[in-house]
Structures are given as structure tokens and as C-alpha cells.
Amino acid sequence: MIEAAVIGVGQTKYEAKRRDVSMGGLVRKAIDKAMLAADVDWDAIDAVILGKAPDMFEGVMMPELSLVDAIGANGKPLLRVHTAGSVGGSTAVIAASHVCSGNFDTVLTVTYEKQSESNATWALSPKYPYSPHINAGAGGYFAPYMREYIRRYDAPENIGWKVAVKDRLNALKNPLAHLQIPGIDENMVAETPMLWEPLRYLESCPSSDGACAMVISNKKLAESRNAAWIKGMAVRSEGTLSAGRDEVNPQGGQDCAKDIYDQAGITNPFKEIDCAEIYVPFSWYEPMWLENLHFCDLGEGWKLTERGATEIEGDIPFNMSGGVLSSNPIGASGMIRFGEACLQVTNQAGDHQVDGANVAMGHAYGGAAQFFAMWIVSNKK
Amino acid sequence: MTEEKKDFFVSDISLSYQYTAGNATTRFLNKVAEGKLVAQKCPKCSAVYVPPRGSCPRCGVATEEELELPDTGAVESFTIVHIPIPGNPIVPPYVSAMIRLDGADISFLHLIQEIDLADIRIGMRVQAVWKDKSDWGTTLENIKWFKPTGEDDVDPSVFKFKE
Amino acid sequence: MKDIYILAYAQNPIVADAKAANEVELIMPVVHQVFKQTGFTQNDIGFTCSGSCDYLQGAAFAFVEGLSAIQTNPPIKESHVEMDAAWALYESILKIQMGDAETALIYGFGKSSPGDLPFVSTLQTDPYYMSPLWPDKTSLAALQAQLLMNKGLLTKKDMYEALTQSISNAKNNPNALVTAMPSEDDYLTADYLSSPLSAFDCAPISDGASAMIIGTEEAAAKLGLQKIKISSVHHSIETSNFGARDLSTSESIIGLGKKINLKSFELDFAELHTQFTYEIPFIRGLLDLGNIDINLSGGPLAGNVMMAAGLDSIGKSFELLKNNDFNNGLAHASSGPCLQQNMLVHLEKIND
Numbered sequence: 001m002i003e004a005a006v007i008g009v010g011q012t013k014y015e016a017k018r019r020d021v022s023m024g025g026l027v028r029k030a031i032d033k034a035m036l037a038a039d040v041d042w043d044a045i046d047a048v049i050l051g052k053a054p055d056m057f058e059g060v061m062m063p064e065l066s067l068v069d070a071i072g073a074n075g076k077p078l079l080r081v082h083t084a085g086s087v088g089g090s091t092a093v094i095a096a097s098h099v100c101s102g103n104f105d106t107v108l109t110v111t112y113e114k115q116s117e118s119n120a121t122w123a124l125s126p127k128y129p130y131s132p133h134i135n136a137g138a139g140g141y142f143a144p145y146m147r148e149y150i151r152r153y154d155a156p157e158n159i160g161w162k163v164a165v166k167d168r169l170n171a172l173k174n175p176l177a178h179l180q181i182p183g184i185d186e187n188m189v190a191e192t193p194m195l196w197e198p199l200r201y202l203e204s205c206p207s208s209d210g211a212c213a214m215v216i217s218n219k220k221l222a223e224s225r226n227a228a229w230i231k232g233m234a235v236r237s238e239g240t241l242s243a244g245r246d247e248v249n250p251q252g253g254q255d256c257a258k259d260i261y262d263q264a265g266i267t268n269p270f271k272e273i274d275c276a277e278i279y280v281p282f283s284w285y286e287p288m289w290l291e292n293l294h295f296c297d298l299g300e301g302w303k304l305t306e307r308g309a310t311e312i313e314g315d316i317p318f319n320m321s322g323g324v325l326s327s328n329p330i331g332a333s334g335m336i337r338f339g340e341a342c343l344q345v346t347n348q349a350g351d352h353q354v355d356g357a358n359v360a361m362g363h364a365y366g367g368a369a370q371f372f373a374m375w376i377v378s379n380k381k
Numbered sequence: 382m383t384e385e386k387k388d389f390f391v392s393d394i395s396l397s398y399q400y401t402a403g404n405a406t407t408r409f410l411n412k413v414a415e416g417k418l419v420a421q422k423c424p425k426c427s428a429v430y431v432p433p434r435g436s437c438p439r440c441g442v443a444t445e446e447e448l449e450l451p452d453t454g455a456v457e458s459f460t461i462v463h464i465p466i467p468g469n470p471i472v473p474p475y476v477s478a479m480i481r482l483d484g485a486d487i488s489f490l491h492l493i494q495e496i497d498l499a500d501i502r503i504g505m506r507v508q509a510v511w512k513d514k515s516d517w518g519t520t521l522e523n524i525k526w527f528k529p530t531g532e533d534d535v536d537p538s539v540f541k542f543k544e
Numbered sequence: 545m546k547d548i549y550i551l552a553y554a555q556n557p558i559v560a561d562a563k564a565a566n567e568v569e570l571i572m573p574v575v576h577q578v579f580k581q582t583g584f585t586q587n588d589i590g591f592t593c594s595g596s597c598d599y600l601q602g603a604a605f606a607f608v609e610g611l612s613a614i615q616t617n618p619p620i621k622e623s624h625v626e627m628d629a630a631w632a633l634y635e636s637i638l639k640i641q642m643g644d645a646e647t648a649l650i651y652g653f654g655k656s657s658p659g660d661l662p663f664v665s666t667l668q669t670d671p672y673y674m675s676p677l678w679p680d681k682t683s684l685a686a687l688q689a690q691l692l693m694n695k696g697l698l699t700k701k702d703m704y705e706a707l708t709q710s711i712s713n714a715k716n717n718p719n720a721l722v723t724a725m726p727s728e729d730d731y732l733t734a735d736y737l738s739s740p741l742s743a744f745d746c747a748p749i750s751d752g753a754s755a756m757i758i759g760t761e762e763a764a765a766k767l768g769l770q771k772i773k774i775s776s777v778h779h780s781i782e783t784s785n786f787g788a789r790d791l792s793t794s795e796s797i798i799g800l801g802k803k804i805n806l807k808s809f810e811l812d813f814a815e816l817h818t819q820f821t822y823e824i825p826f827i828r829g830l831l832d833l834g835n836i837d838i839n840l841s842g843g844p845l846a847g848n849v850m851m852a853a854g855l856d857s858i859g860k861s862f863e864l865l866k867n868n869d870f871n872n873g874l875a876h877a878s879s880g881p882c883l884q885q886n887m888l889v890h891l892e893k894i895n896d
Contacts, residue, residue: 054605069784077778100644101641136477195462196461251618367608401563441615
């Protein structure tokens with residue numbers, strides 16, 4: 001296989017409402033930063049790969065068609081990916097596949113969401129005349145799985161609060177993060193309103209506008225740049241309403257992680273991966289994914305969180321950027337994980353840099369915890 | 382005097398669609414209109430789906446065989462919803478639970494009422510409370526909610542799929 | 545670079561209204577057909593990719609619903625494009641070429657009947673300046689057709705010929721939706737939807753699904769079937785700013801014709817993703833196709849399942865090569881108003 005590397009990552013500032021820019025302006029801000037970081041001009045871009053979550057979030061059908069000029073795709077191949085919440089991650093994987101296939105030297109990939117321009121709750125919960133109106137948003141959908149995790153492993157209530165605090169303290173070190181909550185602590189989280197038991201307000205992700213872009217290239221450009229080499233990447237999917245699915249510890253997530261570890265030659269992810277950006281939109285997903293991604297045995301995830309192993313200084317730092325809990329432009333949220341992993345191994349993460357990070361993981365999931373995309377990046381070819 | 386400049390305006394998009402539920406779900410809903418919960422069974426792995434969508438994603442085959450299930454079951458998991466959802470008529474706090482009907486291999490979300498919120502738990506036995514027959518239509522809303530039966534809880538291991 | 549072969553293709557009979565049928569019920573029959581053609585099960589598939597569009601039915605996550613038609617235990621390597629499934633095929637080709645899979649299953653499905661497609665398609669245009677004016681799909685096509693007429697590049701007679709040839713070809717296609725032939729008088733006197741286009745000039749609103757399996761040369765050899773190779777595939781897009789395009793030509797299509805080296809082989813036929821009559825003579829001219837047969841299947845004018853019709857051009861070309869004394873076929877897929885985005889595929893029969 002042809003080796004590919006990320007040579008530039010660009011992100012916008014994440015905010016609830018980016019009214020200063022159009023959708024085209026938003027994606028272009030991320031693209032300009034990524035291309036500047038990669039030190040490439042438009043001539044170098046052979047194809048553009050765009051990803052975002054459902055079109056109904058912004059009320060624009062197949063928006064890649066009207067974004068052509070903003071994303072510099074005029075006259076070029078353009079592919080549009082949509083794999084629900086995992087889309088940011090799968091878009092990165094597909095963009096890299098363009099390079100790994102040998103057809104392209106350098107590609108640009110961008111993902112975004114501008115939730116402020118529409119009503120995402122409406123888009124996610126259409127009122128079909130034949131379905132009971134019980135749907136209570138994404139939190140209401142996932143809360144029962146978190147409760148089942150807590151029951152299985154007898155996890156204490158404050159684990160969720162700890163994750164909420166840790167990710168928001170990390171966000172204070174990331175000027176692009178949407179939520180900036182100085183002085184946040186477990187008491188503050190515990191005093192916020194309960195939304196969907198066991199989840200409180202500050203244990204849930206915000207709704208953000210934002211975009212993330214990356215330039216991915218083969219060795220032609222990557223060898224002369226501060227590059228994050230892709231050592232393993234994979235996707236997995238499961239059908240939604242399938243008998244025998246374990247939504248708490250989905251097989252698709254386990255298989256996908258195993259696949260990228262095998263590709264990267266990793267046998268002990270806890271020891272060999274220096275840090276990880278993992279898709280945690282609700283606090284309890286940190287311990288759940290620690291187990292699902294084989295960082296520890298079943299039932300041990302919450303104990304790692306409890307003892308601070310996932311803090312920036314810990315054994316396996318999770319979500320140094322503040323994670324999805326601090327910034328959530330849905331379509332881009334996965335790519336932010338993938339891009340932040342690259343920033344870590346290229347020592348460009350600024351105040352939220354993990355010292356000496358050489359190998360990092362990016363992760364995204366979507367749908368009913370049924371779509372997974374992951375990669376491992378390293379600063380060594 | 383300077384006029385305040387508006388940086389956005391709301392432009393409503395109105396499109397009308399004729400929604401359909403699918404052939405398999407239509408069969409199910411027509412039975413729900415008669416007060417019956419008719420599941421569909423996978424011809425390969427025997428998994429029982431309710432409400433059915435016409436396939437078993439384990440095996441990638443159509444589920445043709447139908448079987449009527451009782452309106453009793455158990456709580457696989459649940460959440461207590463505390464925030465109002467726009468357009469949702471139910472007043473919080475309320476219990477939204479994954480109900481596993483007896484004999485089914487997947488759960489569906491429905492309400493649990495006639496219970497002290499503090500008593501709700503995984504494994505609790507529940508039964509459907511139906512609307513007045515005169516109000517029945519082709520919707521699972523014919524079931525107002527589920528209520529506890531008072532029977533002993535089931536062990537959550539029963540929710541594991543057995544081939 | 546690994547050679548890619550088409551191993552199987554299937555299409556549902558195209559219908560105007562699939563009634564209650566959901567995504568699963570549209571997809572499963574065609575997927576089972578391509579499995580039957582190859583003897584494969586999902587376990588023999590290395591990568592699965594689909595194309596669909598939520599706005600057709602007005603419900604988010606059509607592809608998530610559709611995935612329930614596929615065996616996903618154990619979990620599969622799978623992805624989705626919010627595009628015509630021809631681009632799902634393209635993504636699958638990349639996956640095989642990079643060595644991530646030996647075979648791929650591609651499917652596309654669309655149910656346009658629940659909404660008002662020409663107006664729904666309006667939401668494809670720029671949301672700030674264009675879509676608030678509600679330019680429907682037919683009117684945008686009419687702009688292009690009128691411009692071609694004004695420049696002397698197109699006549700109503702050309703359009704009528706394109707229609708009659710398509711409908712006459714469709715009589716050999718058991719899956720075609722439209723097989724009724726209008727008289728020249730009916731055609732010329734029909735009311736305009738947007739001049740110069742009448743309903744006769746537009747592909748019919750259609751529901752359906754299609755599936756395809758592709759694989760490496762080894763996978764093709766194992767099956768022992770007639771080998772049909774995807775010799776070349778390229779795609780490109782143009783600006784959405786109509787004022788910045790010369791709509792009487794297409795840089796995208798001309799450029800792609802050069803990229804697949806159209807002049808380097810003797811072409812037997814072309815299957816074009818043409819949703820309006822005028823597009824057939826237009827593309828014939830752009831690619832200098834001479835008097836080559838176009839849309840022997842009847843093409844989209846005889847049945848046009850959104851999100852599958854581009855894949856169908858490729859699938860129909862595969863069938864034409866397999867079942868006839870043809871050696872080279874050209875397939876075209878498109879997306880967006882006025883042929884904004886295009887893909888050209890050169891398919892070749894390989895005789896061992």
C-alpha cells in the first residue's frame with residue numbers, strides 16, 4: 001500500500017453561532033489554515049473530499065454542489081461522504097484512501113456543520129404519523145445504554161462528572177474550543193440540571209458551528225514536511241435494529257480498533273498509544289470506549305477515568321483538545337478527533353500538547369453506536 | 382441615528398412529503414390497529430423482531446413469518462427525561478424505556494407510567510396499558526404507556542440473544 | 545494499479561410509485577440478485593458502499609435505514625456517499641486499489657415519489673442567493689436547452705429524436721418505466737413546463753434500487769464469467785455559479801473525455817445519465833460521439849431512479865458488453881443542475 005500522511009490540519013473557532021460567515025466562508029476558513037499549515041497551493045490539490053452529517057441540519061441538499069468554489073473543487077474530482085456522526089472520521093479515511101490507492105498525490109478534505117442555520121432536533125426527529133412521539137433527542141436515545149453500563153459494572157455516579165470536568169479543563173487550553181468554563185469542578189457539574197438520567201446538562205455536548213480540514217499527501221510532499229503518517233485506518237458498520245447487538249460494547253467498535261492496531265503493529269494499545277482523541281459526546285462514553293477500544297478489560301474503564309489515567313498528564317490521555325464535550329459541529333466532530341491526533345504527534349497542539357507524543361489515535365462513531373471510523377498516526381514513517 | 386443591521390433572517394422551507402412506513406411495518410401497524418402486537422421472525426437465526434422493518438440485519442434476509450406476542454415484557458434499560466423536547470406533547474419528567482416484549486429479540490422505546498420514578502429499574506416486568514378501543518389507529522400510540530406488573534424482576538442476562 | 549472488473553449488476557423494475565416499500569424492501573431484492581449471480585454471500589464482500597439522498601423522501605438517515613437490508617453480523621467495512629451510487633462505485637474502486645478489499649458491493653436507491661422532486665432539487669442550489677428564488681430542476685435545465693437552441697446547437701427535432709430513440713430502445717428493457725411513444729405532433733404541441741421543455745423532455749419520477757459487485761482480476765477469474773473491465777474512470781465538478789459557466793458547453797465533460805482517452809479505442813455504444821432529452825445530442829456533440837448508439841437501455845428518459853441512475857448507466861453498459869458483440873462501452877453519471885458534476889467510465893470486454 002502507498003503510504004499517506006497528514007501534512008496540514010486547519011480548524012475554525014467553534015461557537016454556537018458563527019454568524020460572521022456563510023457556510024462557504026466557514027469551510028474556507030478551515031481550508032485556508034490547513035493549506036497554510038501544509039504549505040501547499042491549489043495547484044497541488046488533486047481532489048476534494050467533503051463530509052457532513054444529514055443535509056437537513058442546514059436545509060441544503062447535497063451542499064457540496066453549491067460549495068464547489070468555496071472548497072476549491074472547481075474542475076476537480078469531488079466526493080461527498082455521509083456516515084452519520086462518524087462522518088468526520090470516515091471522510092478522513094476515504095480522503096486518505098484516495099492517496100493510498102495511488103490515483104492521487106495530494107488531496108484536501110473538509111467537514112463541517114453549521115447547526116445554527118437550521119434546527120437539528122427537528123431534522124433528527126421527524127414526526128412520522130405512525131411512530132410514537134417518545135424520541136427525546138440524542139441524549140435520550142443514548143442514556144439507557146449508559147445506564148446499562150453503570151449497572152453492569154457498578155460504576156459510581158461521579159465518573160460522568162469527572163469526565164465532564166476533565167474535558168472542559170482541557171478545553172481551557174484550546175483557544176478554538178467552544179465551551180470555555182473557567183473554574184469548572186465536579187460540584188458545578190453535579191448541580192446542573194438533570195436532562196436524561198443519568199446525564200446532567202454539563203455531561204452533554206454542546207451544539208456548535210465549525211469546520212475542520214486536512215491536507216493528505218503521499219511521500220512526495222510529506223517527506224519534506226512535519227507529517228503525521230497514517231499507520232492504520234479502518235471503518236466498521238452494524239445494522240441498527242439487529243438482534244444480538246450489544247450497544248454498550250458494540251462489536252463494530254471492537255473489530256475496528258483491532259483492525260487498526262494490527263495494521264499499526266500495536267499489541268498493547270494502553271502502553272503503545274501515547275494519547276487519543278475519542279468521540280465522547282456524553283460523559284459516560286469515555287469509560288465505555290476505554291473498554292470497547294481495548295485500552296483495558298471490561299469493567300475497568302471507569303476505574304481508569306477515576307484514577308486520572310485519561311488526564312493530559314495521565315497514562316492514556318483522552319481528548320486533550322476538550323473533545324466533543326467541548327466542541328460539537330457534528331459533521332466535523334470526527335475529523336477534529338483525527339486532526340487533533342495529527343497535531344499531537346507533530347508537536348503542534350500548543351497548550352494541550354502531550355509531551356513526547358509519537359503515536360496517537362483518532363476515533364469517531366455515529367448512528368445508534370453502529371458506525372465506526374478510526375486511525376493511528378505517528379511522526380515516524 | 383444608525384439603523385441596527387441584522388446579520389441573518391429566517392427563511393422557512395416548506396416541502397410536503399407522503400410518508401410511508403414500509404410494507405413490513407404496515408402489516409404490523411394494521412395489526413396494532415386491532416390491538417395485536419405481531420412480530421416477524423428471521424428464517425435463518427430465528428431472531429424475533431418487533432416492531433418489524435422487514436429484515437434481519439444479522440443475516441441480511443427478509444423476515445416473512447409472523448407471530449403474535451403478548452403485551453407484557455421487561456425493561457431492558459431506561460432514562461428519565463427531564464427536559465421538554467420541542468413538539469413533544471409529553472410533560473417531563475417521564476420514563477422513556479427500552480421495552481423487551483416477551484418472546485422478542487429487540488427492544489423498542491416506550492413510556493412507563495403508574496410508577497414512582499424512584500422505583501423504575503432494569504429488569505422490571507411491565508405490561509401495556511391500551512387506549513380506549515375507539516381511539517385506536519395504526520400507531521404504537523394505541524399503547525398509552527407500560528405499567529409495572531408487580532411480578533419479580535427478570536435477570537438482565539435474559540436480554541442476551543441466544544441463537 | 546490493480547485492474548477492476550464488474551462481476552454482477554441488478555436493477556429493480558423501475559416504478560413510478562413504490563407505495564409503502566421502505567429502503568430495506570427496495571434494496572434487498574437487488575442485493576440478493578447480485579449475490580445469486582456471483583454465488584457470493586456478504587462474507588465474500590470486502591467493502592460495501594451505498595449512494596442515497598435524504599431529501600428525496602424527506603427523512604434524515606435513509607442510508608442508515610437501508611443498511612438493515614445487509615448482513616452486518618459480523619460488522620462490515622462500509623461507507624455511504626450522499627451522491628449517486630456511481631460515486632459509491634468510485635469509492636469502492638479506491639478501496640480495492642489500495643488493497644483494503646478484493647471485492648465490493650455497491651448499491652443505490654431512491655424513492656422520489658413521496659415529494660415534489662423538481663422543487664426538492666431546488667435545495668441543491670446556493671442557499672443564500674439562489675434557492676430562495678426556488679428555481680426548480682426543470683427550469684434550470686430549460687435555461688441550458690434554450691441557450692443551446694439560441695446558439696444553433698440544438699433543435700426541437702433533435703430532442704424529439706433523442707426521445708423516440710430512447711423509448712424505442714426501452715422496449716427491450718424489462719425494467720423500463722416508460723415505453724409509450726408520443727407522436728411528433730403530440731410532442732411538438734405539448735405544453736411547456738419551462739420552455740423549451742415539456743413533460744416529454746423530462747425523465748419520469750421513479751422509485752427503485754440497483755446493486756453491483758466489483759472485484760480484482762483474481763476475483764473475476766475465480767468466477768469464470770465473461771470479464772468486463774473498468775478500464776478508466778474519472779469524475780469532475782464545475783462551479784455552482786451559473787453565471788460563471790458557459791452553459792452551452794461543459795468543461796467537465798470535455799475534460800473527462802480527454803482523461804479517459806476516448807479517442808484511443810473504438811467505441812461501440814454509450815449509456816448516458818441524461819435526465820432531459822436535450823442532454824443526449826448535447827453530450828453527443830461534446831464528446832464527438834458521431835452516430836454511436838446512445839442509451840440502448842432506454843436510459844433515464846425511460847426510468848430515472850435518483851441516486852441509482854448513474855450506477856445504472858455503468859451497470860447497463862456492463863450488461864450490453866456481456867450480452868452482445870461489443871468490446872468498448874462508455875458510461876456517464878452526473879449530479880447537480882445543468883450537468884454540473886460528471887463521471888465518465890470506459891468499460892472493456894476482456895477476452896482471455
